[in-house]
Amino acid sequence: MKTNFHTHTARCGHAVGRDEEYVQSAIRGGYQVLGFADHGPWKFSSNYRSHMRMNPQEEFQDYLHSIRALREKYRGQIDIRIGLEYEYFPPYMDWMRQIVRRERLDYLLLGNHFEYSEERRFYFGRQVVDEETLARYVDSALQGMATGLYAYLAHPDLFLRGYPSFDRHCEKASIRLCRAAKEQGFPLEYNLCGALEDRRTGQQHYPHPLFWQIAAAEGCDVIIGVDAHSPDALEDDSLRQEGIRLLTGYGAHVIDQIPYFAW
Numbered sequence: 001m002k003t004n005f006h007t008h009t010a011r012c013g014h015a016v017g018r019d020e021e022y023v024q025s026a027i028r029g030g031y032q033v034l035g036f037a038d039h040g041p042w043k044f045s046s047n048y049r050s051h052m053r054m055n056p057q058e059e060f061q062d063y064l065h066s067i068r069a070l071r072e073k074y075r076g077q078i079d080i081r082i083g084l085e086y087e088y089f090p091p092y093m094d095w096m097r098q099i100v101r102r103e104r105l106d107y108l109l110l111g112n113h114f115e116y117s118e119e120r121r122f123y124f125g126r127q128v129v130d131e132e133t134l135a136r137y138v139d140s141a142l143q144g145m146a147t148g149l150y151a152y153l154a155h156p157d158l159f160l161r162g163y164p165s166f167d168r169h170c171e172k173a174s175i176r177l178c179r180a181a182k183e184q185g186f187p188l189e190y191n192l193c194g195a196l197e198d199r200r201t202g203q204q205h206y207p208h209p210l211f212w213q214i215a216a217a218e219g220c221d222v223i224i225g226v227d228a229h230s231p232d233a234l235e236d237d238s239l240r241q242e243g244i245r246l247l248t249g250y251g252a253h254v255i256d257q258i259p260y261f262a263w
Contacts, residue, residue, distance in 0.1 A: 001256045004234065005035030005083065006109060006154060006189065006225035011054040011063055012039045015229035019066045023074055025231035033079045034234075035258075036067050037109045040084035040099075042092055048119040056099075064103060081260070083107040085154060088144030089117045097149070106260045109189075109225075110150035112141045112158065128159040134173040141177060145186050151258040152187035152223055155194055156215075157206040166210045174211050178218040187255060188220050190247060192239045193227030199239070209246065216250035223255050 007022055008015040019036075026034040041056035054060050064082065071080040086096060086108050100108065115122040115136060124137045137159045144150060156177060163170060181188055194206040215222060224240055226233050247254050 001032045002030050003033040003035075003256045004031055004224070004226045004228065005033070005037060005081065005107065005151065005258055006085070006191075006227045007034060007036045007038075007234075008085075008227070008229050009036065009038045009063065009066075011059050012052055014052060017231040020070060021231040022228060022234060023070050023078065023080065025234040027074070027078050029234045029237065031078060031234065033081065033257075035081040035083050035107065036063075037083040037085045037107070038063060039111070040086040040096070040108070042089065042118065043095055044117070044119055045091070046119055050118055081106040083109060083151075085109040085111040086150070087111060087113055087118070088140055088147065089114075090143075091117055093147070100149070100261070104261070104263045107151040107258055108149055109152060109154045110141070110144045111154045112137065112144060112156075115140055125158050126162040128163055131169040131172075134159060134163070134169055138173050138177050142180050145180065145184055150186075151260075152189055152225075153181065154189045154225060155191040155206055155227070156181075156188045157208050157211040158194075160208050160211070161194075161205045166208060171210070171214070174214045175218070178215045178220050181215075182218045182220050185221070187223045187258070188215055189223055189225040189227075190243050191225050191227050192233070192243065193225075193229060195239045195243065196233070207243070212247060212252065213250050216247065216252035219253065221255050222247055222252045223258065 039053035041054050041060045043056045067082045083106050128137050190207050228234050
């Protein structure tokens with residue numbers, strides 16, 4: 001099946017387009033399942049205001065109402081699922097669990113962007129630069145995976161956005177992460193938004209071939225995620241096909257489905 005469970009909306013502040021445009025693009029792109037997983041809101045105890053996510057009140061409720069309405073409108077044409085992309089923030093996990101249970105979300109994605117809490121502003125996508133910070137990235141990812149709340153780990157090689165090159169420390173960290181994912185049966189996402197950025201800039205950050213060769217060698221389940229920040233990302237299939245060719249060439253086990261919460 002052609003599926004995508006990683007779709008954002010304009011509410012996160014760095015995506016564009018109306019919710020319905022994403023659905024219409026997904027139908028034109030031949031998708032059978034479209035999952036929305038915008039950056040989940042957090043109710044921080046401080047006065048910190050995030051620049052990359054919807055607020056936990058009006059915008060979150062608007063997100064739920066909009067996607068639920070689209071799910072009914074396009075029923076029979078495409079299967080629409082409602083999720084969120086969340087980090088692992090220890091101080092706020094109980095609050096997040098209440099949100100997920102109350103709203104009966106279909107699934108969560110683990111997006112390991114920040115350490116401990118966004119309030120600390122230690123962004124793994126830029127500030128992982130040595131062996132010590134690599135270990136912290138993997139520690140955070142493994143702790144999130146161990147909660148059993150998430151369907152898969154989005155852009156697991158995000159740390160290569162800031163790391164200078166894929167060295168022996170990256171190899172060690174990648175093996176540790178992939179081995180744990182395999183042991184837990186926890187899928188890893190080959191991220192097409194990162195691939196698009198690499199195509200635009202001519203640079204190589206993530207998805208990085210050396211990381212995915214390790215993931216394949218460790219026997220990890222791999223899922224393609226568009227990480228759509230504009231509707232047209234769901235119509236250009238070239239990056240997806242390129243990713244599938246690379247992954248199958250490495251011998252990776254590519255999957256197309258995720259488990260949903262059973263309410």
